[in-house]
Amino acid sequence: MFKRFVSLEWKQFSRSSYFQKGIAIKILLGLAALWMIASALVLGVAAFFGIQKVMPDKDPITVVNNFVIYWFLADVAFRYFLQQLPVLNIKPYMVIPIKRSTVIHFLLGKTTISFFNFLPLFFFLPFSVLLIINDFAALQVIAWFFSMIFFTLSINYLNFLLNKNNKAFYLILTLLIAAILLEYYGVYSITEPAGYFFNTIYNKPYAVIIPLLLMIILYRFNFKFIRKDFYLDGAISKETKEVHTQELTWLNRFGKVAPFLKNDVRMIIRNKRPKQVLFMSVIFLFYGLIFYTQETYQDMPAFLAFASMFITGGFLMSFGQLVPSWDSEYYKLLMSQNIPYREYLKSKWLLMAVAVVISFILSTPYIYFGWDIYGMIAAGALFNMGLNSFITLYGGVLNRVPMELNVKAKAFSNTQGFNPTQLLIALPKIFGPMLIFYLPYKFINFEAGIIALAISGILGLVFTNFFLNKIEKVYQKNKYKTIAAFSEKK
Structure with missing residues (x-):
């Protein structure tokens, strides 16, 4: 047998x-x-x-x-x-x-x-x-x-x-x-x-x-x-429980992407797995304490750039790497609607960008370590919004692992939505900012490295429409493969 x-x-x-x-x-x-x-x-x-x-x-x-x-x-x-x-x-x-x-x-x-x-x-x-x-x-x-x-x-x-x-x-x-x-x-x-x-x-x-x-x-x-x-x-059997509806009318200001943003916010509020991701994102805010308090890393500024990027990129890294697995349970229905795919992707990007801004505001106490450190955190936030967010969205094409939003204590249900491919996708997000900062720092000075990191993020924001259009084409090309993968039971 x-x-x-x-x-x-x-x-x-x-x-x-x-x-x-x-x-x-x-x-x-x-x-x-x-x-x-x-x-x-x-x-x-x-x-x-x-x-x-x-x-x-x-x-x-x-x-x-x-x-x-x-x-x-x-x-x-x-x-x-x-x-x-x-x-x-x-x-x-x-x-x-x-x-x-x-x-x-x-x-x-x-x-x-x-x-x-x-x-x-x-x-x-x-x-x-x-x-x-x-x-x-x-x-x-x-x-x-x-x-x-x-x-x-x-x-x-x-x-x-x-x-x-x-x-x-x-x-x-x-x-x-x-x-x-x-x-x-x-x-x-x-x-x-x-x-x-x-x-x-x-x-x-x-x-x-x-x-x-x-x-x-x-x-x-x-x-x-x-x-x-x-x-x-x-x-x-399915558990039946009462669900409270949130109108979230304040999101209407975002226009066409508002319905998608509302769905994501409701998903985070109602389900266990997104709440875990939100909790882990808060922990990322303390990541700098590991590096900024150690004299060893003061002579390795590339690692400080690495830490600065992580402080504001917690939600982007943890939530963004699971796009579009978050929607795997109703992805087929979502793709059957007469809605622009670009708006769906833009809503995910906007949610990650807003999370980076909030994380940057919450990182204000790092001014205690000096304005140069806080400037590096600001440059890391710009890099996260301008480049890392698009790299993360693009990596979602390879992420076709279905995921249960409310993972319950079932011994035969462990759909976690994670696969080792995400580790490979994370490499440019981790080493990219370190390299962009280190080269100007090595040949010019510390401030030049911060400026280079910030400019790379600003350029990404300037070409937002270009990146979204390119990513949309890739998603459209692989849409039916993704639908088929989400229909499988791992």
Whole structure:
């Protein structure tokens, strides 16, 4: 039966529109994966020899155990945003005589076969081999290695649950940030109790049973969580709730794009996922505190330009990268109306531009760090409105992943609207302003870099109609591909 499941999953994948993405994108993603694997290998080897050189009086395994807790906490956050959990379309199997347990075990097995589960191997394996070669107790090292693998798989099953419970994720993220800050300012060191725990697992090989039991418990918890709602009526039922209508008449001043703006504002007010994006956009406002408060970055002004762009570009980055996935549930209806496509795109651009302006106003307290920093933030805001907004809209052509606006706690519904292609689209948005600022700064001065960044954004605003017309043609050309992709169920 599992062989049949694998065959059906491959057919679904190979026949879908997602399989038809450009070969160049696949090559770049493959290169990115190889780079991460190579980095993990180098880190695994360098960790052993580096610790021996810097801390010759300490065992490398002890030092790694003291800080491995940060690896796992970061892994939780990394997976939440990037790991695309494989989801089986279970509805067809609900009406045929297949055991529910068989389908659920296959679904959970798919989550195990993930790049994020294999990547830690390339760190822990070479590190463990070097330990054994250098006369560390083989039994203890092997038990420790499998413990790390079991913890990794436990995080995999934990991520399956966190994707359905945003509050739990925000709690873990808050704990991670708090632990880093407490460690940095010397208030409390989480490495001591965590290090004691992981060192105990190393010193007592039979303690490998702890992460093994944790993995089994999380697996069983996921199994019961899915089985609880594994019924046809539960899968197709819809929650009915009262909706309050907002007139939003103040948006009428924007003319033809007003109806689209009203739809977007209502969507943000009423739905969970857009609210999350809005919340994350507010967090971006504090991004500058990481760079402006550190003396290290004062000698690297290109990174200051990077931070300045992010301060005002939080909403643009998080909301804009999911255009047109926000409308995937009714995109077919939207495209069947007698409305200009250009007005639809213009409304998205206008919403992002207004968000940049609001973010810039809210960033006024950064004047505390100096007028040169605030001028860089202003230049970053102009760049975001004039160029990054259009790059983001253009990238939406490659974003054909359907998304549920109200992601509920369903174990078999994880349509997040995110795909790795967006990371590639983000590269010019991130490195573009850094390069535009750095070249004039290098050959002239700091103020020249700010002026170049601001002028590039102003030129983008001047040619707004030109960019919108070009982007409209691309969207029109790919309209039916997008409609077909949004009609699929991932």
